[in-house]
Amino acid sequence: MNPAALIQRGLARRYRAEKRFKAYGLTAIVCGVGFLVFLLGTTFLNGYTALLQTYIAVDISIFDSDFDGDLGPESLSKGDYPGIIKRSLREAFPEATKRREKNELYRLVSSGAQYELLEKVVENPDLVGKTTTFWLLADDEVDVYMKGRIDPAVPEKNRRLKDRSIAWIEQLRNQDRIKRSFNILFFTNGDSREPEQAGIIGAVMGSVFTILVTMLLAFPIGVAAAIYLQEFARKNRFTDLIEVNINNLAAVPSIIFGLLGLAIFLNFFHMPRSIPLVGGMVLALMTLPTIIISSRAALGAVPPSIREAALGVGASPVQTVLHHVLPLAMPGMLTGTIIGLAQALGETAPLLVIGMVAFIVDIPGSPMDPGTALPVQIYLWADSPERAFVERTSAAIMVLLLFLVAINGLIVLLRKKFERHW
Amino acid sequence: MNQTASDIPEPIERNISEDPLNDPNYKTVGEVTSPNAAMTTKNVNVHYGNKQAIFNVSLDVGKNEVLAMIGPSGCGKSTFIRCLNRMNDTIDACRIEGDIRLEGEDIYSRNMDVVLLRARVGMVFQKPNPFPKSVYDNVAYGVNLHGLSSTKSGLDDIVEDALKRAGLWDEVSDRLDQPGTGLSGGQQQRLCIARAIAISPEIILMDEPCSALDPIATAKIEELIDELSKRYSICIVTHSMQQAARVSQRTAYFHLGKLIEVGATDIIFTNPSHRLTEGYITGRFG
Numbered sequence: 001m002n003p004a005a006l007i008q009r010g011l012a013r014r015y016r017a018e019k020r021f022k023a024y025g026l027t028a029i030v031c032g033v034g035f036l037v038f039l040l041g042t043t044f045l046n047g048y049t050a051l052l053q054t055y056i057a058v059d060i061s062i063f064d065s066d067f068d069g070d071l072g073p074e075s076l077s078k079g080d081y082p083g084i085i086k087r088s089l090r091e092a093f094p095e096a097t098k099r100r101e102k103n104e105l106y107r108l109v110s111s112g113a114q115y116e117l118l119e120k121v122v123e124n125p126d127l128v129g130k131t132t133t134f135w136l137l138a139d140d141e142v143d144v145y146m147k148g149r150i151d152p153a154v155p156e157k158n159r160r161l162k163d164r165s166i167a168w169i170e171q172l173r174n175q176d177r178i179k180r181s182f183n184i185l186f187f188t189n190g191d192s193r194e195p196e197q198a199g200i201i202g203a204v205m206g207s208v209f210t211i212l213v214t215m216l217l218a219f220p221i222g223v224a225a226a227i228y229l230q231e232f233a234r235k236n237r238f239t240d241l242i243e244v245n246i247n248n249l250a251a252v253p254s255i256i257f258g259l260l261g262l263a264i265f266l267n268f269f270h271m272p273r274s275i276p277l278v279g280g281m282v283l284a285l286m287t288l289p290t291i292i293i294s295s296r297a298a299l300g301a302v303p304p305s306i307r308e309a310a311l312g313v314g315a316s317p318v319q320t321v322l323h324h325v326l327p328l329a330m331p332g333m334l335t336g337t338i339i340g341l342a343q344a345l346g347e348t349a350p351l352l353v354i355g356m357v358a359f360i361v362d363i364p365g366s367p368m369d370p371g372t373a374l375p376v377q378i379y380l381w382a383d384s385p386e387r388a389f390v391e392r393t394s395a396a397i398m399v400l401l402l403f404l405v406a407i408n409g410l411i412v413l414l415r416k417k418f419e420r421h422w
Numbered sequence: 423m424n425q426t427a428s429d430i431p432e433p434i435e436r437n438i439s440e441d442p443l444n445d446p447n448y449k450t451v452g453e454v455t456s457p458n459a460a461m462t463t464k465n466v467n468v469h470y471g472n473k474q475a476i477f478n479v480s481l482d483v484g485k486n487e488v489l490a491m492i493g494p495s496g497c498g499k500s501t502f503i504r505c506l507n508r509m510n511d512t513i514d515a516c517r518i519e520g521d522i523r524l525e526g527e528d529i530y531s532r533n534m535d536v537v538l539l540r541a542r543v544g545m546v547f548q549k550p551n552p553f554p555k556s557v558y559d560n561v562a563y564g565v566n567l568h569g570l571s572s573t574k575s576g577l578d579d580i581v582e583d584a585l586k587r588a589g590l591w592d593e594v595s596d597r598l599d600q601p602g603t604g605l606s607g608g609q610q611q612r613l614c615i616a617r618a619i620a621i622s623p624e625i626i627l628m629d630e631p632c633s634a635l636d637p638i639a640t641a642k643i644e645e646l647i648d649e650l651s652k653r654y655s656i657c658i659v660t661h662s663m664q665q666a667a668r669v670s671q672r673t674a675y676f677h678l679g680k681l682i683e684v685g686a687t688d689i690i691f692t693n694p695s696h697r698l699t700e701g702y703i704t705g706r707f708g
Contacts, residue, residue, distance in 0.1 A: 234514055305551035311509065313564035313617060314541035323563075324553060 043401075047394025053183035053196065054138040054146045056109060056172060060088040061131040062121065076122050081114035085136065093168060104165055110137040112197040135179070140195040140388035142169060146180060149387060186395065190361045191377065195388030198381070200399050202363045206276050206356065206371030207345065207403065213280020213367055214287055214344050219337055221284070222291030223326075226333070229292070230299040231321050250289035257286040258350025266354060273355035274370035282350045287340035294336020298329040330418040338411045342404055348375040374400040442680050442698065448478070451695045452685040456484035456672075460625055460655040461506060461543075466520035468501050468510070475501045479520075479681040481674055483625060488647060488656045490670035490687065492663060494702065497676040499659045500548075503627050506657065507543035508536050524624070541568055544618035548630040550610035552602035552617070557594050560602040560613055561585060564621040580620055588616035589646050608639020615646065619654070626650065628658040632665065644669050663703055667691050675699045 066084055069075035089105050090096065096105040113136040120134070121127050141161045144150055146169070156163050172178040189199025233239045261282035265271045271278050302325045310320040351357065356372050357380065364371035372380070374396060381393040442448040455462070459482040468476035476498045483489050483506075491499040501510065508529060510516045522529050529539050541564070552560050561581045564570075571577040581598075585591040590612045594605070602613050611631055618626055628647070632640040647656060647669045660666050666673050666687065673690040675683045675698070683690065683699045694700045 303551075305547065305549055306553065307512070308509065308545075308547055309551040309553060309614070309617075310563075311512065312507070312540060312545040312547070313567065313621060314537050314539075315564075315567055316537050319567065328554065 040401075043394045043397050045394075047391055047396075047398050049147045049149075050186060050391040050395035051183050052147070052180040053185065054143040054178060054180050055135040056138045056142070057133050057177040057179075058085070058088050058092060058109070058136050059131055060084060060117070060134050061091075062128050064128060067128070071125060071128060073122055073125075076125060076128075077118060079118070079121065081117050081121075085109060085114060085117065093171075101164065104162060105168070107139055108142055108165060108168060110139050110196045111194060112192075113137045135181075137185070137196055138178070140386055141165075142178075143196055144387045145169060146178065147391075149391075186392070190363045191359060191372070191380070192361060193359075195384075195386045195392060198389070198392060200374075200377065200392075200396055202360060203372050203374045203377035203396065204399065204403070205364050206279075207374045207400075209276035209364060209367040209371065210279040210283060210351075210356075210373050211341060211345055211407070213277055214283040215337075215341060217281060217284035218287040218291055218340060218344075222288050222337075222340075223295050223333055225288070226292045226295030226299060227321055227326070230296045231325065232317065246289050246292050250293060253349075254286055254347050255349040255353065257282055258353030260285065261350060262353050272368070272370070274358045274360065274372075275368055276356070276364060276371050276373075277367040278354050279351050279356050279373065280367065282354060283344040283347055286347065286350065287344045290340035290343065291333070291336050294339065295329070295333040298332025298336070299325060301332060302328045327418060331415045334411050334415045334418070338408055341407055341411075345404055345407065346375050346400070348373075348379055351376050352379075374403065442682055442696075443678055446477075448680055450480065450681045451683040451699075454480045454482060454681070454684050456482035456487070458485045459483060460485045460487075460525065462521075462523045463506070464521040466502065466505060466518065466522060468498070468505060468519075469517040470513070471515040475679050476505075477679045479676075481681055481684060483655050483657055484672070485655050486651055486653070487672060488651045488658065488670040490666035490673045491657065491659045491676060492661070492666050492673060492702070493676035493682075495661075496678070498679040499674075499676045500629050502676070503629055503657055503659050506625070506627055507540050507545055509540075509545065511536065541621050542623055543625045543627060544621065544623035546611070546614050546618055546626065546628045546631045549634055550607055550614055552605070552610050552613050554601060554603050556599045557585075557602045557605070557613060558598040561616050561620045564617060568621055570621060584616040584620035585613075587619055587650070588612045589642060589649075590616055606639070608635050608642060611635060611639065611643060612646065615643070615650075619650065623654065625655045625657065628656065630659050630661060633661060640665070663691070675702060677702070 062079075062084055064071065067075050067079045069078075086102075086106050089109065090102065093105055096102050116137060117134065138146070141150070142165070145161055145166065150159060150161055152163075152166055169178065185197060186199050188201055189197055190202030192198040229239060229242065261278060265278045265281060266273060306324050306328065307320055310324045311317070315323065351373055357376050358370060358372065359380075360370050360372055362369070378393055378396045378400065381389045381396060461483040463482065464480045466476055466479045467474065479498075479502060481489075481502075491503065493499050504510045505518055505522060506529075510518060518530065524539065524542060527534060553563060555563070558581055561584050562577055565577060565580050571580055582591060582595075585594065590609060593609060594600075594613075602610065605613060611634075615626075615631075632643050635643065644665060647658065650656060658666075658669065670687045672684065673687045674681055675690065675694075675696075677698050683694060683696045685695075690699065691703055694703060
């Protein structure tokens with residue numbers, strides 16, 4: 001048989017193998033995309049409702065007698081606002097007479113509503129002595145019901161929102177005294193035990209400071225270490241040992257880094273607990289191996305001819321690296337940094353260990369203020385029993401993903417800027 | 423050790439070893455020294471780890487001379503030329519013994535600054551390797567690095583002069599801000615030559631500068647080498663015997679790490695003394 005015939009005989013088998021392989025690849029991609037769509041889809045469907053918040057219109061009468069003293073700003077800020085709101089609710093729903101009924105009535109409105117009212121009154125003292133319609137922040141159970149996530153068909157004892165409350169809500173709905181509007185509190189408040197008052201900005205700021213510290217520490221140290229190891233260090237047992245250790249560190253579970261941070265930064269150096277500075281330092285330790293490994297790979301990929309060219313015109317080794325090798329390796333280094341920072345941004349375990357899991361209502365204003373981080377906030381909310389935290393958890397996930405996209409976008413832009421062809 | 427004009431070169435032994443590769447005391451045939459040397463090398467041995475690449479080579483580079491180094495692949499000519507501006511320093515396993523002097527100064531001594539050495543001994547590599555920067559920046563880089571010009575117009579003049587002497591000015595004068603990597607191979611190599619001569623070296627080392635170029639680009643570079651030899655000393659490693667014959671005044675023949683024969687180019691190519699040299703230039707091996 002001649003060679004051509006032999007080849008011909010095997011061709012069909014080869015093409016079949018090719019088709020099979022393509023099918024495997026396509027299946028893998030479809031699976032991957034499917035899971036991704038499912039993840040993003042459920043997150044969005046659960047979370048988009050968190051962008052809306054229910055408010056209830058209540059006619060509120062404020063009397064001079066609600067305040068002690070001269071009705072100056074001092075006196076106005078000390079008024080009995082919970083009492084005012086309760087009185088107004090009783091007037092709106094006079095049928096609530098028993099103590100239990102009244103308590104249920106009061107629970108329609110969020111405990112945070114009094115502070116909004118306080119602000120408005122202090123801002124505008126003329127409200128005293130008048131009856132004005134206010135849109136008050138509704139309680140989370142009311143909000144969840146309005147979003148259709150409570151089924152009135154469920155037996156009453158199995159839900160926190162009782163039939164009587166539902167009747168009131170329906171009454172309000174018929175009177176057009178209940179509305180849903182954009183949930184600005186979610187983007188301006190820190191954490192809260194009350195879901196309707198809980199916001200994400202505290203966790204966002206905590207994450208911003210943490211990642212900032214991580215980036216400022218891990219990128220320069222990682223790049224410098226990579227340059228030294230790749231360009232200057234002599235190959236010997238010691239550098240081999242360092243290399244093996246760095247590769248191993250990249251695979252160490254993050255909780256171990258958290259414990260290391262706890263032992264060194266908190267227990268030995270007595271740094272404050274729960275602060276993004278320490279969080280950032282721990283995450284920098286965790287990110288360093290990733291950045292070093294990818295930076296070394298990027299440096300190794302720069303053609304040696306560029307180094308020779310620079311050395312050949314009399315550049316010193318440091319000048320060769322800084323002027324020629326580093327700019328060419330920068331895109332690869334930034335890719336490694338993206339991977340490292342994305343990992344750090346989503347990291348929860350080490351932050352739990354150093355106390356960034358504490359319940360902190362204040363929004364951190366600097367890396368030295370106690371704070372939490374987005375993944376920890378997600379963990380905290382996912383762990384909370386209130387129904388309204390479910391949608392907030394999903395919304396926080398969306399914020400985390402947006403944050404991630406923003407950081408990646410920034411680094412991709414930087415990489416584009418440094419990218420050069422040779 | 424001072425090299426003075428009064429040092430009389432040792433007389434060369436006329437009895438030619440027939441088996442230089444197994445003779446540890448092999449003496450190069452021909453005149454290895456130069457009366458007007460820009461660079462002298464004596465008894466250079468180079469090891470890569472346990473493997474010895476260069477055996478006891480002594481060879482001078484004369485002023486304003488084009489010295490060609492020929493020999494089959496792996497004979498050590500590139501290794502040798504890279505010793506002359508200490509480019510081998512970057513290779514960890516490389517160990518160099520012997521005495522290499524530039525204008526009487528030992529280039530491997532502690533006092534020799536390697537940056538200054540490489541500014542005085544420029545190099546052009548086998549593969550054109552312009553920086554991924556503009557044509558202008560490629561030439562200006564070394565000038566700025568060494569602070570050879572304090573003004574922008576002075577720098578412009580140096581760049582223009584270097585490009586003119588490299589015979590590239592007419593082709594690139596209107597695109598100095600374009601990337602140097604966008605030029606053709608031959609233009610890139612001339613750009614690398616311009617980059618080397620912009621810092622006014624004393625010696626230019628060329629490691630197979632034309633091996634990646636077509637005959638027309640090669641002819642241009644060869645013309646350029648001729649022109650450059652009026653001002654610089656040039657060491658060129660080449661695989662092309664025709665090229666060695668065309669551009670050089672002296673030719674050194676390397677074989678498996680040993681310098682077999684050195685002599686005036688026309689003598690080497692017409693009447694070589696050693697049978698290995700003869701074998702190579704007549705094409706029996708190599």
